Amino acid sequence: GRIQLPPPQDVTLLSKDFDLILTWAPGEGSPPDVTYTVRYESQDLMDKWIKVPHCKNIRRTSCNLTCVLPNLFVKARARVKAVSGRLQSPWVESQFKEYHLDVELAPPVLNVNIKENFIRVNASFPLAACVESFSWTYDLNLWEAGSEDKKTYERKFRTETVAIDTTALRGNYCLSARSSYESVEFKHSPFSQPVCVLLNHKG
Numbered sequence: 001g002r003i004q005l006p007p008p009q010d011v012t013l014l015s016k017d018f019d020l021i022l023t024w025a026p027g028e029g030s031p032p033d034v035t036y037t038v039r040y041e042s043q044d045l046m047d048k049w050i051k052v053p054h055c056k057n058i059r060r061t062s063c064n065l066t067c068v069l070p071n072l073f074v075k076a077r078a079r080v081k082a083v084s085g086r087l088q089s090p091w092v093e094s095q096f097k098e099y100h101l102d103v104e105l106a107p108p109v110l111n112v113n114i115k116e117n118f119i120r121v122n123a124s125f126p127l128a129a130c131v132e133s134f135s136w137t138y139d140l141n142l143w144e145a146g147s148e149d150k151k152t153y154e155r156k157f158r159t160e161t162v163a164i165d166t167t168a169l170r171g172n173y174c175l176s177a178r179s180s181y182e183s184v185e186f187k188h189s190p191f192s193q194p195v196c197v198l199l200n201h202k203g
Helices: none
Strands: 009-016 019-025 035-042 062-064 076-084 109-114 118-124 137-144 151-157 162-165 171-182 186-188 195-199
Touching: 009 076, 019 035, 019 076, 109 171, 109 195, 118 137, 118 171, 151 162
Parallel strands: none
Antiparallel strands: 009 019, 019 062, 035 076, 109 118, 118 162, 137 151, 137 171, 171 186, 171 195
16 A cells, blocks of 8 residues: 555644634654645535645645635635655545634734823724624723723724723723624623723822
8 A cells, every 4th residue: 555644633623813724733753844735615615625825735734714715604624634755644624613603702902092181992903804894893891900890882893992081080090802793692702901001190
């Protein structure tokens, strides 16, 4: 029989921080010069494995498929094989995932701008170009440091700035936000690390 390369291991289609990424580990005993090639198949076109040009003969052990998938509302899976010289491994397939249902969100990055009697806050998301138009929103919390009493600004669109009147606020206030997305139900990221600011400090 033909000598084969050890197949890639732990092949996983992973939804992480707004992206859909295929990851794997080298097969045990893989040669140092091994490269990998990835293809994908979607449920609206079964048994047709499509090439991924930017993941052909690559050395790394991951491939970002987010904007490769033509339809983010259909389940898809991917497969990967190892290649070294004339040797190839068998293909190894991932499980099916659907971007729209399975996407995992990262907390947004908060941009906080303090003016005389206002704080302006907006949230930036690390989004791939093909998903920017989805209806991403964020929820923002504001509270006085040490207090459990949080004021919440909910369902702000990603590009929306929240203006907070700080005339009546004195002391150290903290802000934190989470990304939200409505698919079948609401999905939320964890809240971001708090950003704390000193307001109306007389010193």
